[in-house]
Every structure is written in structure tokens, then in C-alpha cells.
């Protein structure tokens with residue numbers, strides 16, 4: 001199996017006045033292509049900091065990160081902002097707890113936001129219809145976010161994450177704002193995207209039931225890697 005993520009001694013330090021906060025402290029692990037990995041740990045343990053760095057949305061203070069063999073961060077190497085943008089668009093889809101939909105754009109327009117920079121917009125429109133169908137929200141295509149339920153809004157956010165055909169989906173507490181039935185549906189959807197579409201999924205959750213969907217769990221404690229547990233079906 002091929003490593004799609006190689007993290008080595010990732011460290012992120014924030015300074016608060018004279019105090020140094022180690023949001024991440026020398027965290028090392030690998031994730032293989034096609035895995036579904038859950039990231040758990042108490043609030044403040046560094047989960048968001050970690051997945052933002054893995055997703056190239058934030059840079060570490062030190063340490064090394066490779067994505068699909070490409071060196072993104074290491075000592076003395078810093079990709080330019082435009083370099084990072086290309087990496088993000090090429091490899092990643094992001095789902096957050098807050099849906100971050102643009103209120104004045106329709107469902108269709110929101111989903112196409114990450115694709116407007118791509119040349120083949122027509123192909124993306126066909127893809128859009130496919131994704132809407134898969135997520136069961138085709139009938140919402142021309143609606144505004146304010147006309148949708150919370151579960152539908154999260155599906156639109158997931159559709160937006162899928163429009164550029166990511167190899168890796170990063171979901172940071174995607175069901176934090178949803179009731180248990182909607183959460184269960186999102187959990188099944190992420191499992192399906194992993195099993196049937198080969199997408200590597202990195203899921204941050206503090207719901208222990210939810211964490212079981214991973215074939216591996218990475219647990220953080222105070223910015224350090226506490227355990228990685230292989231989960232069997």
C-alpha cells in the first residue's frame with residue numbers, strides 16, 4: 001500500500017504573551033491510500049490544528065509533511081501560497097462543522113465555487129448533477145442555503161468538497177451541528193465515499209461511536225500522539 005500522508009514530527013507552537021503553547025508536539029504517523037482514519041481527543045488536544053496542517057490549510061512550526069510523495073513542509077522548505085493552492089485543489093476536499101455556504105449563491109453555485117478555477121467547467125457541471133444525485137439533493141439545485149435544512153446544508157458542503165474529485169477528504173467534526181439521525185446519514189455517506197469511491201477519509205470526531213467507522217484511530221492528548229489503534233470490523 002502507498003502512503004498518501006507522511007507526517008514526521010509535526011509541531012505547531014502558538015505564543016501567548018511569553019507563554020508557548022504546543023498545539024502539536026512532534027506528531028508522526030502515516031496514512032495509506034484508501035484508509036479511513038478517525039482523529040479523536042479532548043477539546044483543545046490539537047485535532048483541528050493537525051488536520052489543517054495535513055490539509056495544507058496551515059503550516060507547522062517545524063516537522064515534515066508529504067502528500068502523495070510530494071514534500072509540502074520541512075525545515076527550510078516553504079511552498080508559496082500559490083503552490084499550496086494548487087496542492088489543495090489537486091488533492092483535498094474539506095468538510096467543516098460550520099457549513100460555510102455563501103448565503104447569496106444557490107446550491108449549484110455554492111458547489112461550483114472550488115471549480116470556477118478549473119478550465120473544464122462544463123465537465124464540472126455534469127459532475128455536479130452526478131454528485132447532487134448521489135447525495136439526494138438534486139431537487140435543491142436552484143435553492144438558496146436559507147431554504148435548506150441543516151442536513152441538506154451539510155450535503156451541499158460535502159458536494160462542494162467532492163466537485164474537484166479529491167483523493168483525500170478531510171472532515172473536521174462534520175456532524176457537530178446535526179442531530180443523531182442526520183449524523184448517522186453523514187457517517188454512512190463518508191463510509192460509502194471511502195469504500196465505493198476510493199477516497200481516503202480523515203475524520204475528526206469526539207463521538208466514540210462515530211470514531212468506529214475508521215479502520216484506524218489516531219488519538220491526540222495535549223498535542224501529542226497518544227495512541228494509534230487499528231480497528232477491526
Ligand SMILES: Nc1ncnc2c1ncn2[C@@H]1O[C@H](COP(=O)(O)OP(=O)(O)O)[C@@H](O)[C@H]1O
Nearest residue numbers: 014021023041042043044045046047048049050
Ligand atoms: N490561532 C491560535 N492561536 C493561539 N492558540 C491556538 C490557536 N489555534 C489553536 N490554539 C490552541 O492550540 C490548542 C489546540 O487547539 P485545536 O487544534 O483547535 O484543538 P481541538 O480541535 O482538538 O479542539 C488549544 O490549546 C488551542 O487553544
Ligand SMILES: [Mg+2]
Nearest residue numbers: 047048049172
Ligand atoms: Mg477542533
